[in-house]
Amino acid sequence: MDLEDLARLRRARDTIDRDYARPLDVPALARVALMSPGHFSRSFRAAFGETPYNHLMTRRVERAKALLRRGDTSVTEACFAVGCTSLGSFSSRFTELVGETPSAYRARRHEAGAPIPACIAKIHTRPVRTRPAAGAG
The missing domain is CATH 1.10.10.60 (Homeodomain-like)
Structure with missing residues (x-):
């Protein structure tokens, strides 16, 4: 995973951390990261060790x-x-x-x-x- 992808994933994770009370789904978060939903989910899990949904629910x-x-x-x-x-x-x-x-x-x-x-x-x-x-x- 290159640094640009990691920066986009961190931007999506920051969105979860900041906007946890808003309706958030994988397609919306993938748009923040400029990735397709499937690629975003796989990349998020590889980078942070949990799915975007699990991170959201933990927050x-x-x-x-x-x-x-x-x-x-x-x-x-x-x-x-x-x-x-x-x-x-x-x-x-x-x-x-x-x-x-x-x-x-x-x-x-x-x-x-x-x-x-x-x-x-x-x-x-x-x-x-x-x-x-x-x-x-």
Whole structure:
């Protein structure tokens, strides 16, 4: 993969990271990267080790965790705030990445992490896939 392709892939990844709450799909992201959808998906996975969809959902769950830690946002509100349109799919993916349901995560105490700087907390609270995602590939 040449540097130009990698720069275009990073631009698409940055779009996911910035616009995670907007409707994003592979064809739209492929346009950002100036690639065909199939080539984009294969190249993204080769470059970053995960599919564009998995990266998007990881970002959405990461942001949802922050909303749920505050305690003043319901699971449904968090789901829609991060751009998910199905509460069931959101809950399934959240549980897969975090290891507990969004409701259980929201109900748990989170004060112990309050004095930790956000940049450090982000590293330690980033969702990690606990099993292969359905449709990964």
